[in-house]
Amino acid sequence: MSAQAKSTDRALELVLDRLGWIRDFGIWPHGPRDLWTDALGVICLTSIHHTLKEDWVLAEAEWVAQEVDRVLGRRKGIRTAEKVDGEGQTFRSLALWVFALHRLGRVLPQYRHRALALVREIHAPFVRPGAGIIPRMEEDLSRPFRGSGPGLLEVFLGLAVYRQVGEDALRPEIEELEGMVLKSYKSLAPDHGVDLGLLLWITHFFPEEGWALALRERTLAAMDGRWVDPPGYFRRNLPEPWDGPVRSNRLALSNFGASIGLQAQGVWDSRVKRLHRYFLEDYRWETDMDDALAPILLCISLRPGLFLSEKEASGLSSEALSL
Numbered sequence: 001m002s003a004q005a006k007s008t009d010r011a012l013e014l015v016l017d018r019l020g021w022i023r024d025f026g027i028w029p030h031g032p033r034d035l036w037t038d039a040l041g042v043i044c045l046t047s048i049h050h051t052l053k054e055d056w057v058l059a060e061a062e063w064v065a066q067e068v069d070r071v072l073g074r075r076k077g078i079r080t081a082e083k084v085d086g087e088g089q090t091f092r093s094l095a096l097w098v099f100a101l102h103r104l105g106r107v108l109p110q111y112r113h114r115a116l117a118l119v120r121e122i123h124a125p126f127v128r129p130g131a132g133i134i135p136r137m138e139e140d141l142s143r144p145f146r147g148s149g150p151g152l153l154e155v156f157l158g159l160a161v162y163r164q165v166g167e168d169a170l171r172p173e174i175e176e177l178e179g180m181v182l183k184s185y186k187s188l189a190p191d192h193g194v195d196l197g198l199l200l201w202i203t204h205f206f207p208e209e210g211w212a213l214a215l216r217e218r219t220l221a222a223m224d225g226r227w228v229d230p231p232g233y234f235r236r237n238l239p240e241p242w243d244g245p246v247r248s249n250r251l252a253l254s255n256f257g258a259s260i261g262l263q264a265q266g267v268w269d270s271r272v273k274r275l276h277r278y279f280l281e282d283y284r285w286e287t288d289m290d291d292a293l294a295p296i297l298l299c300i301s302l303r304p305g306l307f308l309s310e311k312e313a314s315g316l317s318s319e320a321l322s323l
Contacts, residue, residue: 012051014280015044015299028292029064033071034081035093037293038064039100044296046103047305061104065111068097076121076141088145090136091126091154094118095161102165103306115165123173126154132180133158152188153195155180156215160202164309185211189218191237193254196223200261205309216265223258231282232274234258252279256297263304276302 022028028041045061048054072079080086080093098115105112125141126133132150137143159177162170190199199219206212226234234255259275262268279298300307 011302012048015048015303018295018299019044022292022295028296029060029067031292032082033068034083034086034291034293035068035072035078035090035097036080037291037296038068039093039096040296040300041292042100043103043307044299044303044305046100046107047300047303047307049107050306058107062108062111065101065104074139076125077118077137079139080136088136088139089122089141091122091133091151092135092157094122094126095154095157098165099161102161106306112165116169119162119165119170119173123158127158127176129176130180130183132184152184153190153199155184156188156199156202160205163205181211185215188215191222193226193234193236193251194257197254197257197259197261200258201264201307204261204264219261220265220267227271229274232271232278234275252294253297255279256294256301259301260297260304260307263301264308272301 023030028037042061042064045057045064049057049061068078071082074089077089078094078097080088080090098118101111101115101118105115122141125137128134128150132152133154134144134148135151135154136145136148138145155177159174159181162174162177167174188199190196196219199215203212203216203219223234226237228235236251236254255275256279259272262272
């Protein structure tokens with residue numbers, strides 16, 4: 001067996017083990033529904049099915065998709081989460097869910113149609129032409145959620161997802177977001193750790209567009225200043241000095257998001273490798289283990305698969321996945 005095959009097999013073993021662990025403890029997929037987590041989980045399962053071609057994996061992904069509609073589905077759109085503070089609908093979760101349905105639709109075409117239909121349900125209520133996209137709407141999509149004004153990163157996420165899901169079918173919606181992206185990219189300065197990884201992922205779908213290249217370099221510069229070596233992780237951007245409650249300076253969620261974004265861009269393979277080693281060997285997981293999000297993000301970080309563009313998914317270096 002080649003070194004690349006061994007590396008891939010080892011990553012797949014770890015992914016299946018971690019998914020089995022959260023399944024056995026009832027954390028996911030049979031725990032409370034959360035649209036962001038479920039979207040990542042469906043993409044992870046669909047990627048595994050793409051490799052193993054085993055029916056149970058695809059069946060579990062479809063079961064999650066059906067449960068999301070049953071539990072969180074509304075007349076238009078989908079509620080953010082089943083928990084009490086998951087009220088309303090958030091554009092980020094909806095966009096990622098649309099992407100997950102599109103990937104599942106590669107095997108089961110009805111979900112590709114559902115992805116397109118969902119975009120048409122949510123686009124007009126969320127979008128404020130010339131201003132941005134409302135991050136969070138009331139559950140019936142009648143008005144913005146209390147305290148929620150237009151956001152910028154959502155515009156970039158929406159454009160990336162729409163282009164993947166239906167470049168021809170969603171042409172009016174795409175053109176609207178393209179105009180907003182070109183007007184706003186120079187002022188976009190994400191600072192939150194999770195947003196940095198997300199922005200790297202978004203821009204990897206536009207490898208030849210000037211706005212995406214500018215944001216890529218801006219994001220990598222911000223991340224470079226947060227790299228802690230040793231032991232090998234990206235720190236949080238806490239104010240200096242920090243006089244609030246004691247908070248961890250290293251979060252699994254933002255680090256796995258960073259890892260996924262870096263692999264999407266095909267850069268800093270050695271840092272991805274170090275990050276994986278640190279969080280698999282030295283990190284106290286109970287810090288982030290109150291739900292399924294961290295372990296599922298780890299699974300995608302180890303094997304990004306269908307979370308990436310076709311080009312990056314097929315050409316991802318085995319070295320980036322090695323441990």
